[in-house]
Amino acid sequence: MAQILDGKKISAEVYADIRRRCSELAKNNIKPGLATVLVGDDPASQVYVGQKIKKCQENGIESIHCPLPATISQEGVIQKVKELNENPKVNGMIVQLPLPKTIDPEPVINSIDPKKDADGLHPLNQGLLGRLKNWKEITQSGIPLSCTPYGVVQMLLHEKIQIQGKHAVIVGRSTLVGKPLAQLLLSLDATVTIAHSKTTDLIGMCRTADILVAALGQPEFIKGDWVKPGAVVIDVGISRTKEGLKGDVDFKAVSQVASWITPVPGGVGIMTVAMLLRNTVSLTEYH
Numbered sequence: 508m509a510q511i512l513d514g515k516k517i518s519a520e521v522y523a524d525i526r527r528r529c530s531e532l533a534k535n536n537i538k539p540g541l542a543t544v545l546v547g548d549d550p551a552s553q554v555y556v557g558q559k560i561k562k563c564q565e566n567g568i569e570s571i572h573c574p575l576p577a578t579i580s581q582e583g584v585i586q587k588v589k590e591l592n593e594n595p596k597v598n599g600m601i602v603q604l605p606l607p608k609t610i611d612p613e614p615v616i617n618s619i620d621p622k623k624d625a626d627g628l629h630p631l632n633q634g635l636l637g638r639l640k641n642w643k644e645i646t647q648s649g650i651p652l653s654c655t656p657y658g659v660v661q662m663l664l665h666e667k668i669q670i671q672g673k674h675a676v677i678v679g680r681s682t683l684v685g686k687p688l689a690q691l692l693l694s695l696d697a698t699v700t701i702a703h704s705k706t707t708d709l710i711g712m713c714r715t716a717d718i719l720v721a722a723l724g725q726p727e728f729i730k731g732d733w734v735k736p737g738a739v740v741i742d743v744g745i746s747r748t749k750e751g752l753k754g755d756v757d758f759k760a761v762s763q764v765a766s767w768i769t770p771v772p773g774g775v776g777i778m779t780v781a782m783l784l785r786n787t788v789s790l791t792e793y794h
Contacts (some may be wrong), residue, residue, distance in 0.1 A: 509740070510666075514658075514777035517665045521781040522566050528788050531568030540569040541625060541784070542591045546584060546610065547577030551747075552603045559601075560598030562780055567693040568787060571597055573699040581610045585618045592620040598794070599625030599651075599787030604683075622794045625786045627653040628686070636687065637722040642694045649793035651786040656688035658778025659720065659741050660695070668739055668767060671696040674715055678702045678729070679722030679757075684743055688720060721755035740765040743775050 520593050521580040531540060541563050545556045547563040563570035565739055571594075572585055584602070591597045596767075600623045606612050607743060616714070639645045645652070665672055675697040689699045702712050713719055713733040721729045722743035744755030754771030762768050 508763040509768040511769050512662045512666060512739075512741070512773040512774060514662070514769065515695075517662055518781040520665070521661065521778075521785055522562070525568075525781075525784050525788055528792070532788075532791060533567070537705045537791065538567070538569050538595075539598045539787050540571055540596045541787045542571040542573060542594070542597045542623075543603040544573045544575065544584070544587060544591070544600070545576045546579060546603070547607050549605070552605075555588055556603050559783060562784055563729075566784060568784060569596060577607050579610075581614065584610060584615050588615060589668045590619045592618075592623060592715045597623060598791040599623055599783075601626045613784055622792060624651050625654075625790065627651040627657070627680070627786060633682070633687065636690055638730055639694065641696075642691070645691070645694055649789060651790060652691070652782070653683065653774060654689040654782040654786065655684050655722075655743060655779045656691050657782040658775055659688060659743070659784075660691045661782065662741070662769065662775070662778060663718070663739070666767065670718070672698070673717035674698050674700070675718040675720065676700045676702055676712055676716035677720040677722060678709070679724075679743070680712065681722065684722040688722070691720070691789065724757055726753035727755070727757040729756040729761060731757060732762050734761050734764045736764055737766045738764070739767040740769070741775065742769050743772050745771055745776055 543556050560570045591600050602615055616628050621629045624632050635650050661688055675692045677685050680701050680703045685701055691700050692699050702709055710733050714735050714737055718739045720741040724744050726746040726748050740761055742754035742756040746753050752772050
C-alpha cells in the first residue's frame, strides 16, 4: 500500500516559513502584496481565488483582489494589469485562468511585469528557467517558478524521494505543468519523458516510470496496471464528477502498486497555493 504524499502536512511547513520571512520583512515596514485578477464569475475560479485570498490573510501577505466583469475587453484587462505593475504595494500578481473565451490569455500574461509574475508564467521567466543548469542555480536565481510544478518538486524533496537518476514520465505537455515540471526534474538530474495523447504505447511508457506524473485533466485515466510496482505517482489533475472530485489517477487501484501517491483533494492542489505565496514573498525579497 502506497504512502501518502500529504499536501496539507507539507504545505503547513511552507506556510510556517512564509510567516517567518514576512515577520523579517515587517521589521523594515515591508508587507508582501499579492494581487489577484479575476475576470467573470466562473464558480471554480471564484473558489480558487477565495482560497488564495484566505491564505494571504492567514500568513501575513496583503491581498489585493481585482474582480473584473466578464464583459470587459482584452485591452481593459491589460490596462488593469499595467496599473498593478505600477502599484508599489503589489509584489506579486496572478491573472486567474481560464479567462473568458473572448480574451486571449497570452497578451494578458505577457503584460505582467516579470518581477511581479507570482505564477511563473511570463515567457521571460519561463525562458530564464530553461537557461539555468541545476536546482541550486534555479533556487538562487530569484525567478518565480510555475506554482504547480514547484509544489510537486517540493513534495518530492520534503519526503527525500530520490529524483537523481530516476526516469520521470509526465503525461501532459501544457505550459502550466508538463513543460516547466520537466525542466525542474531535469535540473534535479532525473531522466524525463513527456508523454501525451499522441504517444505510441502510452501504457508501456507509463510502466517504465520511477516517477509518474499525471497532468492531463481526465478523471481516473491512469490505471493500476499502468504503474511500475514501487513507482512514485503524482496526480496533478482535478475534475468534478458525479462521485465528487477525482484526479487523473485511479487512486484505489494505483495505491496498491505505488510506493508513494498524492491524494485528490489534499495533494498537489494545496501545494500550488502555498508555492504561489512563497513566490510572492521571494519576489518581495529580491525586488
